[in-house]
Structures are given as C-alpha cells and as structure tokens.
Amino acid sequence: MTKRLVPFDQSLTDHGFEPLSARGLTYPLGSFAPEYGVVHPIAEGVGWTRLPVPGLLNHINVWVLDDGDGVAIVDTGLNLPDTHEAWVKALSGRKVTRVFATHFHPDHIGAAGWLCDTHAVPLWMNRTEWLFARMLCADVRDGPPVEAIAQAIAAGWNDEQITSMKASGWGRFATVVSPLPVGHIRMSDGDVIRIGARDWTVWIGSGHTPEHVCLVDDAGGLMIAGDQVLPKITSNVSLSLSEPEGDPLGDWLASIDKFRALPEHLLVLPAHGEPFLGLRARLDRLENGHSEGLERLHAHIAIEPRRVVDCFTMLFKRAINDSILGLATGEAMAHLRHLEITGRAVKKVRDGVWYYSAA
Secondary structure (H helix, E strand, C coil), rough: CCCCCCCHHHHHHHCCCCCEEECCEECCCCCCCCCCCCCCEEECCCEEEEEEEEECCCCEEEEEEEEEEEEEEECCCCCCHHHHHHHHHHHCCCCCCEEEECCCCCHHHHCCHHHHHCCCCCEEEEHHHHHHHHHHHHHCEEECCCHHHHHHHHHHHCCHHHHHHCCCCCCCHHHHCCCCCCCCECCCCCCEEEEECCCEEEEEEECCCCEEEEECCCCCCCCEEECCCCCCCCCCCCCCCCCCCCCCCHHHHHHHHCCCCCCCCCCCEEEECCCCCHHHHHHHHHHHHHHHHHHHHHHHHHHHEEECCCHHHHHHHHCCHHHHHHHHHHHHHHHHHHHCCCCCCEEEEEEEEEEEEEE
C-alpha cells in the first residue's frame, strides 16, 4: 500500500492557525496567507507563497515543490517588477529545476519566460495552453480586430464603449507576459509526473481555458487546482473570439462532473484564496451557481428578446460597469450560448446585434 504523506504541515496549526469552516468547506490554516516572496511549508516538500496581482484579484498563490537538489515552480505571476522582486526573495539560495504552468492566463505564465531564461530550465505546459500563450503574445495590433468589434456590437455595446475599445489598442496580454521559450514539455491528461518524492497526476479541466492543468497527488492528499476550483470566487467562463461557436460553459460543467471522481480527502491548493478541504461541496456549489444563473437567464429571455447587455443584472445580480464590461460580456455570452446549444434559446440577428429568446 502506498504511504499517505501528511496532507499539510501540522506545525502551522500548532503555531496558532485555527481552522475555519464556511459554506461546506474547511480551511485548515484559517485565514493565514504568506507574505509576498516568503515561502511557507504547507505539506512535506511543498511550499506556498503569494505574488501581487493588480486589481480585484490582489494576489496569486504559487507553489514551490522540492525536486531533487532544487525546487520546481508551479505558476509564476505576472511579468512585473514586483513579481520579479518577490521571486528573487522566495528563491534565495534555491536552485530551480523546472517551471510548470497550469494554464495560459497572464497571472499564471507572465513570469514563466523570465524564470526559465534566468535559471536555464524548461517550461512544462499543456500543448494547447502553450500555443494559446504564444499566439496571444504575438498578436499585437494598433487596434482590435474586426471580429472583436463585431462581437462587441453583437452584444449590444453602445457607441461610446465601441469607440473606447477601438482606441485602446490590442495586445495587452504581451505587456505582462515575458517572452516564452520556443519549446515546452507537454503535459497531457493522465500523465504522472514525478516531482521530488511525490507523483502528480495531470487532470485536465476545460471551460475557464481550453485545457487547464491540475496536478493531483492522491497518495499525499494534495491537489494543485490553479483556477479550475477556487474556494470563494467563480472562475470566469467566457465565449472567446478564438472559438465563437464553442460551448465553454458546457465544457466547464462537464469538467465539474469529471472532477467529482477525485478523492474527497484532497487538500485543494487554489490559485486565489486559501487552501481548503471539501472538494465535492465546492464543485456542487459551482455547478448550482451556474444552473441557477441559466434558469434566471432563461426566464428573463422568455419575457421578450434580450441582447447580451440586457442580461447582466439578471445573470450577475448586480450592475456592471465598464471596468469589467469585457469579462461580463464573455460570461453572459457563454451562458446564452449554452442555452442555445441545449435547445433552450434561439438567437436572431438584427443590424449586427444578437437577440435571444426562449425556445
């Protein structure tokens, strides 16, 4: 029988970190969080630190894993001076062996190229996620592509919002992501990767991004979840320009079902928020949240045809300002698209604007 490692460092709770319980989840370390660039042991051979992220997210959790005579890094933060400073502090005296990235979003791969170049180590990613990151880094333009403008018009953005979009340029992704290595080591669903004394199995989830990697050490009771399972906020699930006929919310819900097969004892290490126990309770809550949103949306479009922007308050239960207009639009489109694909909504186009009615 495989020996089960201690799922988290008991010494942390011995030093006054009281467990907390909320909404079916248990946080063994309570509200404790490490300072930027300070690595705290959370399990045998597993360190936790945080990096700064501007805006509402505030931070990203990253993981430093013992790996032979050095450490492997999982997720990297944005390519910003504050991130570099925190990494220099966190890695002082440590040899880096390799860099892992859960998915292509900038707060996860932004400093990956810089770290790989600085330490002369390879980047491990899922192929699709790596290709997405490389593509977005290269896609820098003076203004948004015509497809992006058409999508904003389709959603019902007003003239002022369209004008602002046209003036903002295109390619902000590349401004916070260091040049990535031209090659990568591929991670595929079901792969088992030996890092130090632990065997991590790759679990792929979809919806938030096309092929998001989670790393699961069943024997050691740990799951590095990235953005696929967060304890307090729901990951954005948006209809993307790259796949306008896709069903990202359907992918997300299918991934929730898939991840229910994971053992309940896992300590989930999320990219944002605090480590927690209660994976299935969180998956249930995520699914229920989207299901309830779909029901509210279906009832809303049953009254009369609605544009995407007409659905914000009903779907999100709050007003949406221009600072999160793009995220809200993508998420609302994903929900309406799922209703359409499942036969519960019909889309009609008038003057380039999409109108949804209940089927």
